[in-house]
Amino acid sequence: MKRKQITFFILGLLLFHGVYAQEKLTLDIEAAKEYALNFNKTVKNSGLSVVQSQEQLREAIASGLPQVNATTDYSNSLGAEISIQFDENAPASKIPIKPTSNFNLQVGQLIFNGSYIVGIQTAKLYQKMTEKNLEKTEQDIVSQVIESYYLVLVSGESLKILEANMENLREIYKKTEPMVSVGMMEKVELDQLSVQVNSLSNALKSAERQYEMTQNMLRLQLGVSADTELELTEKLGDIMGDTNLNPAVEGSFDIVQNIDYQLMNVQEDMSEKQVDLQKAAYLPTVSGYYNYTYKILKPAFDMSPAHMVGLQMNIPVFSSGERRAKVRQAKIDLETAKNNKAMLEDQLSIQYKQLKFNLLSAIESFETQKKNVEVSREVYKSLKTKYEQGVISSLELTTADNNYLNAESDYLTSMLEVLRAQNELNTLTGIVNN
Known part of the structure; x- marks a missing residue:
């Protein structure tokens, strides 16, 4: 019901903004996921594959139903x-x-006709597989949208930090100029600040390009045009505050909920039907x-x-061993499918343990970087005051500024790693859409 309400809201939003060529899109993370499920091109193609499989099933059933043909002719021997x-x-x-x-x-x-019966069963399994493929596509797209949404937020926060830092440095530079002119400070102090301002200016331009790139990535996954303006209503701090990591870390892994495992089950069933299909070639065909x-x-x-x-x-009387060879090949394919399924079970179990480890490590790193950024911020504020009082040199202030920027960058990176690790774990366990 919640998904339908969001869908209707998005459709209404599109209708309202249709005249304006969808110039702006305001989304929280739930609306972004729902929007992508409705308009992402890859999801649409997977949906079309489901419709096509339904028609293929109808075609398979129709081939065994009454067939009526009419002909008319005329001949003249002149x-x-x-x-x-x-x-x-x-x-x-x-x-x-x-x-x-x-x-x-x-x-x-x-x-x-034995092949007809097995053919219908196989067509039903193929339809089920396309439905599972659609579900996997939706899950992958939602996971990508979540990560891109986080990337946009992190890039935006990084940009804001650099802009604020640039403003502070320029303010310090302006205050330093008169101090140098009256001889209270050496000109080298001003030159060092100038170098720092230029370096930060380049970093700011790079951050702006990074921010635009992450937005373009999100636009692509949402299925909107490149000129669509995105306004994300979520705040990175709010997301971290609202995120409950305990279920992901402490929960167990039900492999049946994994979409790749479900697809492998369908593939195994289809391999079994291929064996039945080759065996059906031994049976007679009766028609009236x-x-x-x-x-x-x-x-x-x-x-x-x-x-x-x-x-x-x-x-069928005698085929010189052709039918027998086909049955054996189908059995080999079935055995291969079973081995692949067992191998996937092992891979998923190991991957689950690794992703839990990654999440725990990311949480520990986040807690450390959170403390580091607080300390770096206080050190920078203290040294900034001392510099304005002429107690320390610009080199010490520049070093503190770099340390603070690095701490902020590491803090944002650690926050992103936590959210990424949680998203990957949720995707594996099949709860990414929740």
């Missing part, structure tokens, strides 16, 4: 005659060949037919009946 001579001494009789025209209606019905012929232009001599019914049985 005045030719049939010559009949009963006595060699008597002249031959000439019988003209009249034009003929027939209408034929034929009804066929498959009565028994009814034929009705109406003579539109009757010939002079006509012995063909108007109605005809019949049965036909095709019995």
